[in-house]
Amino acid sequence: MSSKVSEILNILKRTFKISLNEFLAYKVAMETWDPFETLVATILTQNTSERNAFRAYFNLKKHYPILKPEILSKASISELSKLISVGGLGNVKAKRIIEASRYVLEKLNGDLWKLLKLGIKARDKLIKIPGVGFKTADILLLMIAKEPTIPVDTHIMRVAYRLGISERKGYETVRRALMCNLRRSEYLEAHLYFIMLGRRYCLARKPKCSKCPVRHLCAKKIK
Ligand code: SF4
Numbered sequence: 011m012s013s014k015v016s017e018i019l020n021i022l023k024r025t026f027k028i029s030l031n032e033f034l035a036y037k038v039a040m041e042t043w044d045p046f047e048t049l050v051a052t053i054l055t056q057n058t059s060e061r062n063a064f065r066a067y068f069n070l071k072k073h074y075p076i077l078k079p080e081i082l083s084k085a086s087i088s089e090l091s092k093l094i095s096v097g098g099l100g101n102v103k104a105k106r107i108i109e110a111s112r113y114v115l116e117k118l119n120g121d122l123w124k125l126l127k128l129g130i131k132a133r134d135k136l137i138k139i140p141g142v143g144f145k146t147a148d149i150l151l152l153m154i155a156k157e158p159t160i161p162v163d164t165h166i167m168r169v170a171y172r173l174g175i176s177e178r179k180g181y182e183t184v185r186r187a188l189m190c191n192l193r194r195s196e197y198l199e200a201h202l203y204f205i206m207l208g209r210r211y212c213l214a215r216k217p218k219c220s221k222c223p224v225r226h227l228c229a230k231k232i233k
Pocket residue numbers: 169172173211212213217218219220222223224225228229230231232233
């Protein structure tokens with residue numbers, strides 16, 4: 011199986027060009043290397059398209075050029091919600107950002123590195139932050155702390171299941187199936203390229219199997 015997953019990844023690398031402008035959390039992580047700003051960006055990507063997440067982020071940055079827990083913990087839900095509502099669930103995400111800011115400020119003295127320096131052991135502690143689930147924790151660990159993990163979003167979940175890499179769709183099942191079948195150095199690429207496959211070909215409702223670049227390696231070709 012491991013050679014099959016690597017083969018799929020290699021085909022995807024030849025097929026797609028990764029642009030920072032298509033991955034908000036990745037762009038923010040690469041450009042700022044700031045865990046708190048990356049955390050806020052990741053919350054903005056929840057349950058929305060990447061395009062709308064970018065718009066929400068840019069609106070937020072226009073008003074708050076520096077995203078720090080000290081600053082966002084004092085914002086009001088209604089004010090923040092107005093700025094980010096273009097990404098959907100404005101109130102919910104505003105509340106998550108404010109609560110996460112307060113948590114980081116009060117429990118970590120404003121510094122997420124206090125957790126990230128624990129390495130992969132920080133995972134269970136990160137998910138205690140309001141608004142942070144396993145995906146967000148794994149994004150911070152992989153992209154900021156450079157720890158070996160693979161954040162799994164809905165695209166990756168679907169693609170890994172259809173390709174037959176994972177027999178079930180649970181977060182941990184898919185994450186472990188991918189990690190077991192790839193080298194550590196491939197984890198970040200796997201995250202990005204499997205999302206690209208999900209966005210461009212392996213669509214949730216109408217996958218474009220006849221044009222899919224990894225069709226010959228797919229267990230569940232749909233049509
Ligand atoms: S062949 Fe179809 S189901 Fe399989 S990965 Fe490609 S688009 Fe998805």
